[in-house]
Amino acid sequence: MLRFFSVFMGVLIALFAFEISSFGETWLVIPFTDLLARISSWIILLFDDQVIAHGKIIQSTANGFAVSIERGCNGIEAVIILIAALAAFPSTWMQKIAGFIVGFLAIQALNLVRIISLFYMGQWSMVWFEWFHLYLWQALIIIDALIVWLLWLRWISRDQRLAAQAKSAAVVA
Numbered sequence: 258m259l260r261f262f263s264v265f266m267g268v269l270i271a272l273f274a275f276e277i278s279s280f281g282e283t284w285l286v287i288p289f290t291d292l293l294a295r296i297s298s299w300i301i302l303l304f305d306d307q308v309i310a311h312g313k314i315i316q317s318t319a320n321g322f323a324v325s326i327e328r329g330c331n332g333i334e335a336v337i338i339l340i341a342a343l344a345a346f347p348s349t350w351m352q353k354i355a356g357f358i359v360g361f362l363a364i365q366a367l368n369l370v371r372i373i374s375l376f377y378m379g380q381w382s383m384v385w386f387e388w389f390h391l392y393l394w395q396a397l398i399i400i401d402a403l404i405v406w407l408l409w410l411r412w413i414s415r416d417q418r419l420a421a422q423a424k425s426a427a428v429v430a
Contacts, residue, residue, distance in 0.1 A: 265345035332368035
């Protein structure tokens with residue numbers, strides 16, 4: 258348990274330090290956030306042709322309402338927490354990579370739902386926008402990372418059980 262906590266905290270601190278560094282901001286956070294805005298606007302365009310994206314901003318051309326995807330709203334923090342948890346738990350590199358890929362996709366898929374829902378919610382009611390933005394969606398994104406990690410733990414423990422069963426069957430035969 259001490260090993261898990263030490264590795265988890267070490268990876269967490271290192272990745273958060275990288276994220277807030279000027280290098281991380283320039284080469285990871287800003288380009289990724291801009292990409293997230295473009296993907297969000299592309300999805301919205303499938304149903305609503307009155308949206309544009311410029312940089313990290315998604316704007317309605319009908320009424321001028323815009324959302325800006327800021328630090329903390331791009332899902333990177335939840336991904337960092339997931340990476341730290343995956344790194345800290347003993348497993349193979351292939352299992353860690355599979356957990357990262359599935360987790361990254363799950364977190365970002367939910368984050369796209371978050372961004373798009375907030376874009377429309379802000380046009381409907383700023384009171385509800387603020388409540389969903391500050392309280393509900395923040396928690397759901399972190400819970401998403403936790404659920405992915407828990408499902409990953411279940412998957413790798415199943416793999417380890419199956420490997421142990423195959424090994425014992427080989428010894429018996």
